[in-house]
Amino acid sequence: MTAAEPWVVAVDVGGTKIATGVVTRSGELLSRVVVPTRAAEGPEAIRERIAESIAEAIEGATATTEAVAAAGEGQNGQATGMARGHGQGDGRSSLAGQDGRGHGRRWQPRPAAIGLAAPGPMDTERGVALAASNLGWYDLPVGPVLEERFGCPVYLENDANAAALGEWLFGAGRGAVNLIYVTISTGIGSGLVIGGRLYRGKHFNAGEVGHMVLLADGPLCTCGQRGCWEALASGTAIARDARQIATAFPEGELYRRCGGDVTKIDVPLVAEVARAGDKLAREVLDQAIRYLGIGFSNLINMFDPDVVVVGGGVSNLGEALFGPLGEYVARHTERRVKEPARIVRAALGENSGILGAAAVAWQELGDGRA
Missing domain, CATH: 3.30.420.40 (ATPase, nucleotide binding domain)
Structure with missing residues (x-):
């Protein structure tokens, strides 16, 4: 039986929208969720919307991979492909860890980490957003709150820094x-x-x-x-x-x-x-x-x-x-x-924010070719 593969959740927070996805080590995007930021509702409301989008992205990735596994069972056990950010994939297991009777890929039951990119300087050591004026975030603890909720490490990063790392790991660099x-x-x-x-x-x-x-x-x-x-x-x-x-x-x-x-x-x-x-x-x-x-x-x-x-x-x-x-x-x-x-x-186009946040998480986990 193949070892269960790790995955991360990546969140790109902007002034108008929050884009969240489940991303594999190779940069495959297994799900993508976009919700409005609604910054006028306040920093805590934005933080809660981020948490909801993370849960939705995980659920979406699980549903996608389970559907692929089910489709594969109807084709003599051959997988039909997994939705991903750059086209069709080759997986067929669910994020719940099921492996489709031993065929295809298996996934760990929970995220290895969460990467979050947002505007402004971030205290990456404490997981605190120092100053993101368009979000109303000033010395706001984001990482610790999400860590407690999802039971995995959370890594914050400035959005331009994250985009740089994303292009370096997955894109033009x-x-x-x-x-x-x-x-x-x-x-x-x-x-x-x-x-x-x-x-x-x-x-x-x-x-x-x-x-x-x-x-x-x-x-x-x-x-x-x-x-x-x-x-x-x-x-x-x-x-x-x-x-x-x-x-x-x-x-x-x-x-x-x-x-x-x-x-x-x-x-x-x-x-x-x-x-x-x-x-x-x-x-x-x-x-x-x-x-x-x-x-x-x-x-x-x-x-x-x-x-x-x-x-x-x-x-x-x-x-x-x-x-x-x-x-x-x-x-x-x-x-x-x-x-x-x-x-x-x-090179990463509309998914640059998500893949940048994912690159931050993978590098912090030691899987970012550094």
Whole structure:
């Protein structure tokens, strides 16, 4: 009889939704549950909703694997496949530990651990969320409460750090030793994997690269400083600059395409108008890419990573971003390095948060190739 396989529960907590899944050691996603965060109901209510989503994800994975086992019994004992995050699988047992008369895979009866990723700094040693303003979490014990409820260790991590570890273990950074993950969306965040381990810093606040000042007296940032990287090159910054240009040039294509309502201008629209040949939209993108290039060049010169993985909404620009970004970085990084860092797009897609939280749990358990 094959040994029962371990599994973890992974939770990705955001300002609008909580995504929870059951994940195997190889990154198979056996179930996925998404519920609204409802942050306005308060921190304790969010914590309770997390617990409910964990129970639901476990139940969903059990139901899925039991159904597969039952289907397999109707096909001469051959398994038909297990639902997973990257396509069809090959398991046929339930998470209750049943093995379908000795065929297929067996699962341990309870999670080996729970990994939880959320915004803001996390005290990973005590399992306490230090400051997640959009959740109303300030010095909130999350790990200890969930540990008592589910009877297994709970590991908290900042969401960008978790995404970095997820790409390193399961995604675009597999095989790397040193990795920088940068997410570019409403802001710019980062996670650092150095020597196969997350680098969190003394105060669990490492990787706040969005607040590197690149332009003295530049645009005001939400942090109160001026000229931060995210104030110059995030999706929010691109949309802001495009709206200002559209307002200044109402005869232009950007203004026409938004129907005179500049609040409708976002990164995809700017990129579309730029591709159509509009010079003003092209200037907005070129300026953002130049500042992104400065920031990435600084990070590469500072950390000398194997790979830089880029996620977030702005990464959806594809070659329109990665082509000129790569050229800029090649001109402005240390030329004595024979094999400079690759800059690649994140690979885990919509499941990056769940798989990142799972990677945190697996590495803490000693199953994260470090």
